[in-house]
Amino acid sequence: NAGVTQTPKFRILKIGQSMTLQCTQDMNHNYMYWYRQDPGMGLKLIYYSVGAGITDKGEVPNGYNVSRSTTEDFPLRLELAAPSQTSVYFCASSSKTVSYEQYFGPGTRLTVT
């Protein structure tokens, strides 16, 4: 099993550009999450999903969009990138029965200049 995979690993965007961060898990987990981690800070939840077709906002959803058309994939869309979105983005998943144990991807380091 690959677990949770994220692409790309690194990306530099110019202000106003858009991009999609990809996240895929092969553990058949119902729950998936997107977090951002700013330097010296904890993780902040952006969006989460409890199953295909169901998404909900976390603490910091502004400037982001998500979709969940399959169990495996949970892409995060950034529209009109801003310097405040410079961060490391982590995708995570967990099963419905053991929802507390999240499995994290390796992260995407995004810089907006």
Added chain:
Amino acid sequence: GDSVTQMEGPVTLSEEAFLTINCTYTATGYPSLFWYVQYPGEGLQLLLKATKADDKGSNKGFEATYRKETTSFHLEKGSVQVSDSAVYFCALLTGNQFYFGTGTSLTVIP
């Protein structure tokens, strides 16, 4: 709102020293509590958990006890190793949402 506060770092210890990283929480209801660890260049990994008051979570020599009366979940290890060098995050789960602390960086020197 719900939140987690953990002690600031960085923490530097000699090998075999005793470790304590403090964590307190604010939550409505009855959250579950966790410690996650992040090694350099990697995502977070679950270290231990406690799902109700007075539970003790333990793993790899680390321990933490869910104290409802003091709203705390302090992480301890009796004898740290160089391989324990990492960032440690306290977290709580309420409903479907996790709330993470800011992380405490630990460096263990030989």
